[in-house]
Amino acid sequence: TQLLEQSPQFLSIQEGENLTVYCNSSSVFSSLQWYRQEPGEGPVLLVTVVTGGEVKKLKRLTFQFGDARKDSSLHITAAQPGDTGLYLCAGRDNYGQNFVFGPGTRLSVLP
Amino acid sequence: DAMVIQNPRYQVTQFGKPVTLSCSQTLNHNVMYWYQQKSSQAPKLLFHYYDKDFNNEADTPDNFQSRRPNTSFCFLDIRSPGLGDAAMYLCATSRGLAGMSDTQYFGPGTRLTVL
Numbered sequence: 001t002q003l004l005e006q007s008p009q010f011l012s013i014q015e016g017e018n019l020t021v022y023c024n025s026s027s028v029f030s031s032l033q034w035y036r037q038e039p040g041e042g043p044v045l046l047v048t049v050v051t052g053g054e055v056k057k058l059k060r061l062t063f064q065f066g067d068a069r070k071d072s073s074l075h076i077t078a079a080q081p082g083d084t085g086l087y088l089c090a091g092r093d094n095y096g097q098n099f100v101f102g103p104g105t106r107l108s109v110l111p
Numbered sequence: 112d113a114m115v116i117q118n119p120r121y122q123v124t125q126f127g128k129p130v131t132l133s134c135s136q137t138l139n140h141n142v143m144y145w146y147q148q149k150s151s152q153a154p155k156l157l158f159h160y161y162d163k164d165f166n167n168e169a170d171t172p173d174n175f176q177s178r179r180p181n182t183s184f185c186f187l188d189i190r191s192p193g194l195g196d197a198a199m200y201l202c203a204t205s206r207g208l209a210g211m212s213d214t215q216y217f218g219p220g221t222r223l224t225v226l
Contacts (some may be wrong), residue, residue: 040199045215048211091213
């Protein structure tokens with residue numbers, strides 16, 4: 001069973017700073033999703049990436065899928081307190097058998 | 112507009128007393144999923160339906176069952192809840208199981224407390 005690893009596990013930064021969080025696996029994924037989850041709520045979809053090397057932008061958020069489709073990154077520019085939450089990556093392996101979540105990165109943006 | 116709806120948002124049950132959690136969707140998606148999420152952990156897939164085809168994860172306890180009477184609704188039945196079953200239960204949907212169609216949309220969750 002492949003694993004998705006995320007780093008860092010926790011991140012606390014000041015408003016206005018930039019940050020990058022990572023999602024890595026030893027397996028190839030047919031697609032990866034990024035979600036943000038706030039306490040007591042369900043995960044909210046941010047983006048899906050499917051093509052190796054793909055870069056998607058969502059306002060201040062930039063998502064990249066690795067060329068080999070084994071890793072992904074999320075970069076936030078000029079973080080705001082509203083970005084605080086648990087960032088989860090998830091995906092299905094290339095054989096279509098298993099859909100898994102990474103353990104998440106818990107981000108805290110301080111005003 | 113809510114697309115994946117879960118009721119109730121909070122459910123309290125007693126040890127051993129059967130409980131049913133409800134999920135409905137307005138997306139007309141083929142796939143519906145149930146996840147269990149415990150505090151500070153990632154969601155853990157319990158099972159999913161592709162249309163009427165039920166797919167159980169290997170490590171999902173027999174205590175957990177699911178029903179999907181039609182495209183829109185899916186239920187999670189916990190036959191004899193134990194204290195360890197207290198968690199957030201998340202329902203999700205997707206159009207399919209590959210590529211962009213594999214994108215899952217989550218409901219707000221039902222937080223289950225077992226007394």
